[in-house]
Amino acid sequence: MMKHILTGAGLASMACFMACNEGQKNAAATTPTPDAVAANVDSTIHPAQDFFDYANGGWIKRNPIPAEYSSWGIGNLVQEELYKRLRIINEKAVENPTDATSKKIAAFWKSGMDSVKINADGIKPIEATLRAIDAVTNIQQLIQLSAKEHNRTGVMCDMYIGQDAKNSEAIIVQFSQGGLGLPNRDYYFNTDDRTTKIRQAYPAHVAKMLEFTGLDSNAAKTAAASVVQLETMLAKSSRKLEALRDPEANYHKMAVTQLNKIAGSVDWTDFIKQQGISKFADTVIVGQPEFYTTLSDALKSQPLDTWKNYLKWNLISSAAGTLSDTIANTSFAFYGKLLRGQDKQKPRWKRVLDSEEGAMGEALGQLFVKEFFNATAKKRYENLVEEIRGELKTRIEHLDWMSDSTKAKALYKLSKITKKVGYPDKWKDFSAMDIKDQSYYQNVDAARQWWLNYQIAKLGKPVDRTEWDMTPQTYNAYYNPSNNEIVLPAGIFTVPGKRDEELDDAVVYGYAGASTIGHEITHGFDDEGRQFDAAGNLKSWWTKEDEKKFNDRAAVMVQQFNGYVVVDSLRINGKATLGENIADLGGILLGWEAFKKTEQYKKNEKIAGYTPAQRYFMGYSLGWLGHTKKESLARQVLTDVHSPAKFRVNGPFSDVDAFYEVYGIKPGDGMYRADSARVHIW
Known part of the structure; x- marks a missing residue:
């Protein structure tokens, strides 16, 4: 694969597989294995x-x-x-952690495998953030909270730190389109039967997930409809997959003050600083400026409650895999089963x-x-x-x-x-x-x-x-x-x-x-x-x-x-x-x-x-x-x-x-x- 120039390193694991082969050495010495290709x-x-x-x-x-x-x-x-x-390796670390690294491995493994505690906690790990969302009374507060939560949820847009495509010796803050709950913009507009089925099922899924945040079923349905409508607005200004492969067309270096002009609903200097980035030049790279203009317009035109529900949806969806089985299974039913065709989840240990x-x-x-x-x-x-x-x-x-x-x-x-x-x-x-x-x-x-x-x-x-x-x-x-x-x-x-x-x-x-x-x-x-x-x-x-x-x-x-x-x-x-x-x-x-x-x-x-x-x-x-x-x-x-x-x-x-x-x-x-x-x- 080619490393996409818009990809920054982070927690999200690349969609790839891991491998080893020498563990077969002893068995192979005594038991012939089939030919690697003829078989x-x-x-x-x-x-x-x-x-x-x-x-x-x-x-x-x-x-x-x-x-x-x-x-x-x-x-x-x-x-x-x-x-x-x-x-x-993980189970040995739990039994006998020998150094600081093995202690971290053991702690991570134990917390992930403790399904009793995870299920008992339910929504508890994100309750404080949900309360913070409920406490928002104006759009500026919402933007500030969205910035603070961006590393967890990726809400509204994609912001990352990476090499400047035209000056590879420099690291710079960069922005690209994002903020969608479906895989990309085509899922909001394509009319083939398979994509249409997914799009039609999407609002009901968003509603189910919003119910976990405390909304009753009717409120969740109404909120989900407005969230999907908002995402569709953002999708309209999102570029197609093939258009994202043109590095020149997706490179727009500008002062933050210029980004404030094309997307003025957000104080982008503050948005960056809210994520803990205090030292950065006043210049950023924006991949798709038209997306940010639409985002800014939507912050003005869409009701505050729509944005609050959008933030709740992004929070619960991004956290689903670390929360109770009920929440994780609901997320899987849409993203795993409907979108990917998996009949059941991998076991917890995997x-x-x-x-x-x-x-x-x-x-x-x-x-x-x-x-x-x-x-x-x-x-x-x-x-x-x-x-x-x-x-x-x-x-x-x-x-x-x-x-x-x-x-x-x-x-x-x-x-x-x-x-x-x-x-x-x-x-x-x-x-x-x-x-x-x-x-x-x-x-x-x-x-x-x-x-x-x-x-x-x-x-x-x-x-x-x-x-x-x-x-x-x-x-x-x-x-x-x-x-x-x-x-x-x-x-x-x-x-x-x-x-x-x-x-x-x-x-x-x-x-x-x-x-x-x-x-x-x-x-x-x-x-x-x-x-x-x-x-x-x-x-x-x-x-x-x-x-x-x-x-x-x-x-x-x-x-x-x-x-x-x-x-x-x-x-x-x-x-x-x-x-x-x-x-x-x-x-x-x-x-x-x-x-x-x-x-x-x-x-x-x-x-x-x-x-x-x-x-x-x-x-x-x-x-x-x-x-x-x-x-x-x-x-x-x-x-x-x-x-x-x-x-x-x-x-x-x-x-x-x-x-x-x-x-x-x-x-x-x-x-x-x-x-x-x-x-x-x-």
Whole structure:
């Protein structure tokens, strides 16, 4: 994934999976495990017709989606391994806390697992804030309270602290659109049956949640209707998913006094200071100014009671997971079951671990890497990064559509990409995080406050380019354009049940080299990443002619993915997913060229009945092994810049000439695209 330039670090855990593999070592020594890719094949499907179903279909048929999940795949398999290990770490910390960190781990775990106390407390943890909302008598008081509660609720808008896109050496306060209870603006306006059903159910859900705050059923229904009407106003001025991918169009640096002019209902200097930010320049970055104008107008036009109920709704919704089972289950019924298709919640212990990962996952990560990611594995993937970098260098040098001047700058940027592999060299210090013997809500809140203070402390200081925004055990990776870096946590290289040394190069070059390393490097040159220079600044470094040629070639990919129907009548949004689709294709091409130089490719000896070349493409497909419920697929199409897994295999493969050669793809096959319709960028 590409780290979105509008994303700041905080408590909210990234939607990713954690992984480990070396725990299988002893069992693997005595019990052979199935081949990493051959075991997943569905031999009833021809690879030329649907490669994803061919490569992964056997596993999918044997592994239905569990009731507590909306999808099930390789990420979940490695997650399950780690869940068990993290539970042991937490339970040992409870039995025998040996240092300050283990004491915090123990306190967090005990508070989250104490369902008797959590259920007995009910709404108690947020009662003081509810009373404060009830005490508000004018809009200015409400704005001040909203500012104080913003770190808990994200009410009204999105404010965060992060690198200046046009001056990557500076940390600055930034604002973007937000304040919606549905996943994004399209849920308020789309007319397809699935989205309409969700929108129609939404007011009743808001009403149920407001009843927990003390409103009777009739008052709650009336309040919910006004809250949804207010959110719809904000949604009208919110940009679509694809529009948010244009970094230049979403960059508006201005004095706070100018923000006060376009959104004058709020004293934005005071709004910032109410969150504990006393030291900041009088300049901010606003992503979508029109949203703030609408927000300001709504603060004037909408009744005070509507805003108070809106704040109550945001408070109860954001806190639901830390409150009683009744409240948490009501929230899950809408966001988990209706929106994602989960039939039941994960057990409490897994939910607590998910929360703990967001609160202090890096502390757990220190324990993880000591046991599950050795120096040999780290070196293997560091070397692979350099091989992939070398292949992109060669491809850039031989591009027939790019001018020499742009090539020189592209090669310079490539040479400056920093690689971070496995785990950070410097760990975060959580000693000031106030985790102790208190309620689960209070511990989660203490973690939120620590993360806010952590971000505030960055203001006015040099950017720490050694920092990681993912934990080592994360089954994911990212490219950060502001640092011009790829970050590859140890977890992303895991194949469930396999030690690293058991994996042949064909699988590794497809699974890690293509779908991860090559993918992330290519992000530096996708439709968004290419707009940042070698130092991480949003700055044009292309000639106008080269920029047009790039956009023309990218338009072919937009058209290709616009044609894929995912569920019902919903199609992939080719513009919104363009960056990820470009990165997928680039990763496959780079991984393939690097793999062709290995001894395994040259010897061309079969393993488990498959040639090295076949295993390379199967290895890439392994990275997307899994299946997803329709409800979650529909949500992904509307809210995610990543295409669904199946199309991350079949889509780019149909643009790769080597794939046609290896599998003999010909006109009329399901995977075939005419050469004129194939994407040729990097």
